[in-house]
Amino acid sequence: MTDTASWAALLRVHAAVVPALDQELQSRCGLPLTWYDVLLELSSAPSGRLTMGELGQVAVVSRSRVSRVVGELEAAGLVERVVNEEDRRSLVAAITPAGRNRLRRAAPVYLSGIEREFTRHLGGDKDVVARALERVLAAQAGSKAKPGPG
């Protein structure tokens, strides 16, 4: 087991599984993974709304991509975008009932895809893997917030 085996495996798993799930979601639910990502974050936010900036923080899709994706979702009637009355510089994206519906229909497809293509094969190591990867994220977040003495 070399030093980079875990990293190489992560890259390959991502390259193999993401396109598979994306295609399945798209063909069976008419929903690309980026839409799912954004709708899920909105639906799990209290009252189903977040500013574009907040959405960029929590979603996997990058901040720079969020404007485009929300634009697409708005055109599809799954999200509404309104000015934030607390700070009129910013906009809040709010999931619509149609958006919640679409997400609800897509969820089982995505979840079972994740299980079939990924989680199932982790077996008893699932939680160890999750916690280990979350430590990587915590370190990233920390180094961004405060690039202090390394």
Next chain:
Amino acid sequence: MTDTASWAALLRVHAAVVPALDQELQSRCGLPLTWYDVLLELSSAPSGRLTMGELGQVAVVSRSRVSRVVGELEAAGLVERVVNEEDRRSLVAAITPAGRNRLRRAAPVYLSGIEREFTRHLGGDKDVVARALERVLAAQAGSKAKPGPG
């Protein structure tokens, strides 16, 4: 720990770490991650040469992308592309001395980046994570090779 925590964490780690390593490699060595990927596979092949198809199999970068990347590498003098005498339909890409040199200079930068951004945080779970992710890959490869009875 939900059922999808490990998957969500993998997506986020990828989204955070890949751009960081790519930028570092590019700014310090003038080498995008895709170039590194291809050069590494060629350099570790016996005699430093693979057909384009083989390269598409082993590299992380997709088969459809390989032609473009090898074209760029050839223009930069890091790879040569010659017809395969055993089967004149196919081309073999061969890493040049300049390519090996560039890879040799980039390797420590990439390896230390992986350690700093990723492996370090896995701690004692490093090998468990590697083996778990490799099981996912093995399953993928299997289901592609023979999509038989599930």
Next chain:
DNA sequence: AAAGATTGACTAGTCAATCTTC
């Protein structure tokens, strides 16, 4: 003048059509 957000222009990556060899 700084923060939030969008948009036009650019780069990376994919897909289908094509070309050559088997």
Next chain:
DNA sequence: GAAGATTGACTAGTCAATCTTT
């Protein structure tokens, strides 16, 4: 006619310039 590979046309994603509000 199928396999290996490239390429033009398209889609996804990024970056810098811009606009509005604070």
